[in-house]
Each structure stands twice: as C-alpha cells, then as structure tokens.
Amino acid sequence: MSQNGVPDFAELLRSAERSAYHLEMRDLYSVGEEEAAFGEFTRDGRADLDPDSPFWLGWTPLVRETVARGVRMRRARIVSEPVTDYIRWEHALTEVNIAVGEEVRWLPRRLASDLALPGNDLWLIDSRRVMFHWFTGDGDWAGHEFSVDPDVVRMVATAFESVWERAVDHEKFGV
Template structure:
C-alpha cells in the first residue's frame, strides 16, 4: 500500500462507474461534526437543508458524481440498539439519499460471518481503495490508498455481501 493519498474529491470526480463507502464504527468524534452532533443530542434537531453551509462540501459533489452516471452506495454496519451518533446519522441520511446516494444499514449481528476489512473505506470503480483511520475516540487519524488487486477483491466482496444483507434506509428504523 502506498502512503501517497490522492485528494478525496479528485478520487470521486475520477470515478467512472461506482463509488461505494463502508462505515463500521458506532460513533465518530470528528471535530468538524461536534457542534451539529451536540445540537442533535440536546434538541433532536438536524440540518436537512441540502443547500445549507453544513452540506456545501458534500451535496454538490454527490450530485455532480451521480449526474455523470456513477452509482454511489453507502453501507453502515451498526450495533443495536444504536448509539446517539448512529441515530444522528440516520436522521441526516435523507439528505444523502436526496442528493443521489443509495444508503443501507446492516445490524452488526448479521455481519458475523463476513470477512470485513479492518477500517472504514471508499472503493472506487472496483479498482482502488481509500481506507480511513480513526483514533479510539473516533477522530481522524489518517488515510491509506491502495490499488492492490488482492485488497480490492477483499473489499469488494465484503461490501457486496454487506449490501445484499443490509436494509435500505427508508426501511431501517432506529
């Protein structure tokens, strides 16, 4: 694996067919989400305005990518009962879906027999993987990029198995 990690936006803009995202943590502690997450925990309010500043870096990129014909899928493996963080992600997900992402949720108990990679990731066009590393508290710890065929094969098989078992967002209740 190489440490030369391309810019994520460039990777997504280079996607030609597919961009899939696998998330496996029950909580994240990413600093730029802290304020919105705390607001949700205290008030239950979420930002569902795709034109808001909070979505400015993501929604246009998704719309552009999907508009080129790229299929974007996101699968989340979650423990049940879900954490407050997952409840918050679920409440926000209608914006992802409206922008063009397909999103599914897999209860962790249904993933026990799936050979999963050790980190969250993006798989682009079944040819390259961008792994995300997080600290124990869930903050960003780094990224790793690879086009290693064996790793791509493992990641692709894992994602497709998760996707087949997972529940579409509109049918998953938290």
C-alpha cells in the same frame, strides 16, 4: 495527489467513472467539523436536512456532480443495536444523502458475524481503487491509506457486496 501517494478525496471521487461505494463500520465518529451539529442533535433532536446549507456544502455538490456523471454511489453502514446517539443522528441526516443521489443501507452488526470484513472504513472506487480511513479510538480522523492492489480491491469488493446484500434499505431501517 496529496502526501504519501494518497489522493485528495474530492479528486478521487471526481475520478470515479462507474461506482463509488462507502463502507462504514463504527458506532461513533467524533470528527471535529461535526461537533456543533451533533451537539445540537443530542440537545434538541434537530438535524440539518437542507442539502444546500453550509453544513452540507462540502459534500452535497460533490455527490450531485458525481451522480450526474452516471456514477452509482452506495453507502453501507454496519451498526450495533441499540444504536448510539451518533448513529441516530446519522440516520436522521441520511435523508440528505439520499436526496442528492446516494443509496444507503444499514446492517445490524449481529447479522455480520460471519462476513469477512476489512479492518477499517473505506471507499471503493470503480472496483479498482480503495481508500481506507483510519480513526482514533474516540472517532476522530487518524489518517488514510490508498491501495490499488488487486487482492485488496477484490477482498474489499466482496466484503462490500456481502454487506449490501444483507443490509436493509434506509427507509426500512428504524432506529
């Protein structure tokens, strides 16, 4: 367990027994470790689609390990249209997420107006635990919050399922 009772993310994902669901609601992330790869995409349209490349080594082995244990991994993204350059990049990269076992859907923000949504991106693990991610206004990491409160978990699970039900499979969502 890391500081403030928030588990290390890899530890949290490795503890999943049935499901790990990720809800993303921002149009731009500016996380430091992505800066060079995103810059390359904006300059020449290239995205690293090799799941075994150094860019992906912090993620793809963890997903493969999780999925191999029978855990269902779903990722839902709520996005504004027209999409930002960052979302175009994420869309290109999603090929790797799917290749290693994630299911991914996209929901245009205009179709989410009547949904009750949490205020932050999150991971929902086994419909029992939630890790919220906080970001600065310009999209860099700002912290995390962990909850096992049944009311919070229920709200998050309901929100995620509402988004998932309306969202479009990655293969059908054009950017």
